[in-house]
Amino acid sequence: MLAEIITIGDEILIGQIVDTNSAWMAKQLNLIGMKVKQITSVSDDAEHIMQALSEARKRAEVVLITGGLGPTKDDITKITLAKYFNMGFRRDEQTLKHVESIFERFKKPMLDINKKQADVPDGCLVIQNKNGTAPCMWFEHQGTIFVSMPGVPFEMMYLMDDEILPRLKKAFQLPVIYHKTILTVNIGESFLAQEIEEIENSLPSFIKLAYLPKLGQLRLRLSASGEDEVLLKKEVDHYAALIINKIKPFVVIDQDLPLEKALLDLMESKNITLSTAESCTGGYIAHLITQHPGCSVVYQGGAVTYSYELKESVLGVSKKTLDRYGAVSEQTVEEMALGALAHFKTDYAVAVSGIAGPDGGTEDKPVGTVWIAVAGEGKVKAKLFHFAGKRLQNIERSAVAALGMVLNLVRENRPI
Amino acid sequence: MLAEIITIGDEILIGQIVDTNSAWMAKQLNLIGMKVKQITSVSDDAEHIMQALSEARKRAEVVLITGGLGPTKDDITKITLAKYFNMGFRRDEQTLKHVESIFERFKKPMLDINKKQADVPDGCLVIQNKNGTAPCMWFEHQGTIFVSMPGVPFEMMYLMDDEILPRLKKAFQLPVIYHKTILTVNIGESFLAQEIEEIENSLPSFIKLAYLPKLGQLRLRLSASGEDEVLLKKEVDHYAALIINKIKPFVVIDQDLPLEKALLDLMESKNITLSTAESCTGGYIAHLITQHPGCSVVYQGGAVTYSYELKESVLGVSKKTLDRYGAVSEQTVEEMALGALAHFKTDYAVAVSGIAGPDGGTEDKPVGTVWIAVAGEGKVKAKLFHFAGKRLQNIERSAVAALGMVLNLVRENRPI
The missing domain is CATH 3.30.70.2860 (Alpha-Beta Plaits)
Structure with missing residues (x-):
């Protein structure tokens, strides 16, 4: 069973936005057993859109379309679909009410242009979009299903999860x-x-x-x-x-979760807390963790100590250690982790110090050299890593390694 | 002048990776005056790749291809291009030497499969890829230019910047x-x-x-x-x-720079330092700043204080303030900013406290309520924001607003 994705809009083609929608949609389609044959980004141009539709239907049984559903005149997806399927327009009363209720909620005046959001090609099934004013439209035409959705990621995601995926499963009696x-x-x-x-x-x-x-x-x-x-x-x-x-x-x-979310869940189940002490990762570990709602049960906070002085004053790393071994050393990260434990009063702490690059490397400690320590429930463990990427990759890999080390120590301390 | 981008590889079509390359390439092409007509992602399938090439050449004068150049047998871009252009293969000695030097550098044994990286279609121009083993290949065929590049972002970016964009400018005598x-x-x-x-x-x-x-x-x-x-x-x-x-x-x-980089440059030029005190942004501001090499001249570090306790112990916010006004309040963010100034000994500090959501909102302070304070050189300013997005959007918008406030205060304090 093959599907294709077509994104409509100049924003992607001029490089203003990265198309994150398609990867997400492709993943969801794969999970229900539909393979994506091609992803195509085209401009707000009627002829080009129709050409893409015709080519996609030759290869696939389902064509999912995002974007180009705004109220302004450069958004032409709806009118182009009507033309392509040779349909007229009707005003959908349910959509109109929904759009009106949104404008009421935000206390904004509703213009004629906004009412047009409720005009739809007369041969399509309208699926309400709870999170926005542009309705989702489902067409069945000569054996192919075409679905047009807004390009706003969370509107599209809700529609896919709640409406489109279940309908596709039903329509194709997927295994x-x-x-x-x-x-x-x-x-x-x-x-x-x-x-x-x-x-x-x-x-x-x-x-x-x-x-x-x-x-x-x-x-x-x-x-x-x-x-x-x-x-x-x-x-x-x-x-x-x-x-x-x-x-x-x-x-x-054994679940499809982000690493930091798996760690948060584990620590929450054990009723233990975490803090962070970051040098080269510069707050990225904290950011990964705090993306997740409810993280505050486990995560209390942390420090980003870029300078020597803050490693001393905020985390209590001794000047002697810093002078003798340097900021990127086993001794320093261990003191950083223990300092975080003591100052931030958590059960576990993780500390990272390294050289993310592109500058700052030496012969002894080239760019990508990263020390990570984790402390908790009476134990401290430090480990040396050598990453060989660019700055941002070194930061990301350090964060993954650090989270992995916390997880391992929690498991070791609390095997059941 | 029209260009198209074709990405080859199943990773994008199964949603394992987001295609960030195409947006970057599209932006660069636009900057030299080439419009991108279509971006197409196809699988590692010879017939499908050839179909995409044929369709792209109908619309565009330049077709940029990324991906599918690895040494394993599922990577078929090179063999497909040779077939499409009806070319044989030759071993490119310069590429072979380059590949050998990379294996030597990493002290890894070189297999026959790696030598094959140096085999190229005999009618293409080979452009060396300094950062990897897969060479870049430039084909001119019946008035269209096709360029095949590796899909690894930094390899592709280097090739585009140093080789492909200058050659395109020359080939088309672009304005x-x-x-x-x-x-x-x-x-x-x-x-x-x-x-x-x-x-x-x-x-x-x-x-x-x-x-x-x-x-x-x-x-x-x-x-x-x-x-x-x-x-x-x-x-x-x-x-x-x-x-x-x-x-x-x-x-x-008046430059095309990320906001935080513009701020770092400004503060570096004024020889002043910055620290951060983050609650709801959870380290994201620190992460934005520390992505940039050399940021440590300005940025000393900061704290992520998720809990009440850390707002008190690390930043010195008074218990009275927290009890009376709550964590998300003008008084608390001001004390957070002043606390960061004092504890982290910087010239400026920025503090953020808000409700990122999806939980934690109240009638008085709904999700998206964010207080931000900036302190520096004798002044403190606080401002209330109401964002209406999802958690991650609220975090990102808060960070942008915070960086903007620092910038404004620096400008106000140091107008020249």
Whole structure:
């Protein structure tokens, strides 16, 4: 079952915005068993849009379209779709009421141009967009389904999750798909593949294994496709357990969660708290953690200590240590972690100090040299990493390694 | 002059990675006066790749291709291009030497599969890729230029900047283009448009004005196209000065820089330092700043104080203030900013406390309520914001507003 995604709008083509929608949509479609054949970004140009629609329908049974649904005259998706399907317009009363209620809520005057948001091609199914004024439109035409959605990410996501994906599953009687994701850190792809080679070779043909690497993390995704959900789940869980058993020290969690969210969940379940002491990661670990609602149960706060002085005054690292071993050293990160524990009164603390680059490297400590320490419940552990990326990659990889070390220490201290 | 971008690889189509390359490339192409007509993502499938090439050449004179150049057998871009152009293969000695030198540098054994990186279609121009093993290939075929580049972002970026863009400018004798970008914060698009309407209407036809909004920031880009660079620069600078004069309080800088980098440059030039005290932004401001090499001249560090306790112990906010006014209040952010100044010994400090959501809102202080204070050189200013986005948007908008406030206070204190 093939789908295509078409994004409409000049913003992407002039490089003003990055198209994050398509990757998200592609992932969701894959999870329900639909493969994406092509993603196409076209401009707000009627002829070009129609050409893209015609080409997509030759290859796919579902064409998902985002963007170009605003009220201004440069947004021409709706009028172009009507033309393409040879349809007239009707005013959709339910959409009109919805648009009116939004303007009322924000106490803004409603113009004629806003009322036009409720005009839709007369042969489409209108699906209400709870989070915005542009309605979602579903067309079925000569065996192909076309769905037009707004390009605003959270409006599109809500529509996909609540409306489009369930309808697609129903329309195509897609097979039952069962996935299990195993998140690992600090293990290379080829080493991991070698470790689980035998298990991989023994997988039944209805279970596929995908390696999904991302900056120091590697997700293994087992996907089974069939008819009997209970059986699929049983089989996938069986093989997942074999894999997890084989590579236990590297496994973070057997769910598709961001690493920091898995750590937050684990620490919340154990009722323990965390603080951070960051030098080269410059607040990135704190930012990763605080993206997640409810993180404050676990995360109390932290310090970004870029200067020597703040490492001393805020974290209590001794001047002697800094002078003798330097800021990027085992001794300094250990004192940073212990200082964070003491000053921020948390159960665990993680500290990072390194050379993110591009400058600041020396022969002894080249760019990418990073020391990380984690302290908690009477233990302190420090580890040296050598990353070889650009500044931002070194920051991101350091954060992943740091989160992985906290997770491992929590597991070690609290095995059950 | 039209260009198209084709990305090759299943990673994008299964949603494993977001295609950031295309937006970056599109932006660079626009800056030299080439419009991007379409961006297409296709899978590692020879027939599909060839179809995309054929369709792209119908619309554009330049087709830029990324991805699918790895040494493993699922990477088929090179072999497909040879087939498409009906070319044989030759081993490129210069590329071979380069690949060998990379393996030597990393002290890794070189396999036959790696040597194959040096095999190229015999009718293409090989452009060396300093940062990786996959060479860049330039084809000219029946009036269209095709360029194949690796998908690794920094390899592609280096090739574009140093090799491809200069060659395209030469190949098409593109007109001279002169741009000037004016970065503004805290001003709405329609209000700004109204303010500069007269100036916009008086622009000569060879100067275009683009509005590029992004989360609380708005970039105005003046682009002039012609033959005489001196004249273009003179005219654009003239109109830029008129615009800047008209909207002065909102202008950050007349360069195309990230907001935080503009602030760092300004503070470095004045020889003053900065610290941060973040609650709801959770380290994001620190992360934005510390992405930039050399930031440590200005940025000393900061605190992420999620809990009440850390607001007291790390920043010295009084318990009385927290109890009486709450964490999200004018009084608390002012004390946070002053506390950061005192504890982190910097010339300026910025503090943020708000309700990022989705939980934690009350009737008085709904989700999106954010107080920001900036302190420096004897002054403290606090301001209340109401953002209405999702958690991450509220965090990002708060950071932009905070950086804008620091900038304004520095300008006020040091007008020259």
